Amino acid sequence: MALDFSKYFDRYEELVAEVDNLFVRFEKDFPDQVKCEKGCCDCCYALFDLSLVEALYINHHFREQFSGRDKNAVMEAADQADRQIFKLKRKLFKASKEGKGAHEIMSEVARARVRCPMLGEGDLCRMYDRRPLTCRLYGVPTAIAGKGHTCAKSGFVAGEKYPTVSMDALHDRLLAISQELADDIQSRYKQLGDVLMPLSTAVLNIFNDEYLGIRDAEPKEQAAKPAAPKPVEPKAPEAAPVSEACASCTEDKSKCQTCAEKSFSIVLGGPDKDGE
Template identity: 60%
Template sequence: MALDFTQFFERYEELVSEVDAVFNKFETDFPEQVRCEKGCSDCCYALFDLSLVEALYVNHHFRERFAGLERNDIMERAADIDRQLFRLKRELWKASQAGKSTEEIFETVARTRMRCPMLGEGDLCVMYDKRPITCRLYGVPTAIEGKGHTCAKSGFKGGEKYPTVHVDMIHERLMDISRDIAEHLGSKYKAIHEMLVPLSMALVTDYNEDYLGVRKPGDDAKPEAAAPAPQPQASGASIPKMEDAPSEACNTCDSDKSLCASCKENSFSIVLGGDDE
């Protein structure tokens, strides 16, 4: 059975249109401060995660648009980034265990730069029209959990007041669509709509019925806590999430399994990067 997410993609595209309209208004009202231009790729090195609906959307259009050697090249770049993210996640987890504060860890993430696998020649996005919402908002003032962010290359100055995009509200709408996808599928994984993955993993994952937990005749009706481990289509480790979903970190961890709960308590997601203003 081919999985059809058209109705959910349409809802996502409605949200994208609203976000684009907001960005366009910033360009009109603050032409000196919004300095985004063709060839600027500062946002293409920031770390952030995608909700389920965005991951499915990007994956769908990537597989529609690219084939052969071009697809393989992009997937190899994505697999390489996953390996880097795996090492970063392990280092940050160890830092949290050593007593580093969550704020310090997030600051480390914000300073970390990794080239997006979709960034092609001439520093141009090869799938610009289908880029995630985070990419569409980079360059204007945003607030995440009450903390302000903006692009370091913009003209927005710290200490001054500007209209601000509350990313948490957008995240809630993305979670709502993702939850509806899980309900539509009747997924046996009760928390699959809460999973967040980097764009690199969204590209290499095969979002088939097994991965999404679509029930088959004879399946136990009781929901399971987690989705299966990601199934990358290119070599390389996946970024560990240290939460419900099994991960490469769990598979390679040499600690006593009784520590799993504390790992989850100290977990964190990679969010919108960039310097704070």
């Protein structure tokens, strides 16, 4: 089956355009605080996951853009990063079993440093024009589950009040596109739309029919035969958490799209710029 995700990639690129416009507004309104510049790669060592549609988008353009020795170099770097992330996730899972709280575990994730496989010579991104949303917003104030974050190299001061981008709202929109994609291909994996993965895994993956759980059409003469045992569905990672603001929202849920397009203000707390 030929897989064409262009419809979903177009919708994803519309969201990319919104995010880029937000960043331009921050650069205009806070020129002394936004420190992003060519060669700065602090965000290229941060850990974060991609939604299904973003993973498919990165994978598609990577395989379209790279070949030969360059492709092998990226895949080797992705394999190395994937191994590091796997070890870290095992460590964090063990910590959760030992009773460590979510805040302590997330703080450890924030301190972890893994080089992105797309970071090339001269500390320049090999796929800058196709970089994920998280990369595009790294240098401005963001909030996850109501907690403020910003790049340690920026000029944004902890405790001050700034317009802040809700990453929860963006993730919700990414997950909505991913779920629609999963529904349209009639995946047998009910939680496919909730899948999250690091960029390194997205590069290495082969997103074929088997991976996506696409059912093969059964011949008519076999329609009367007993159905085969249903395969065990892979357990997908949990969906992105809903922010406290969304959980207590009294608005009609049909307005979520409008709310997602807005930024809001919070106070960045704590002694450092990550709000710790």
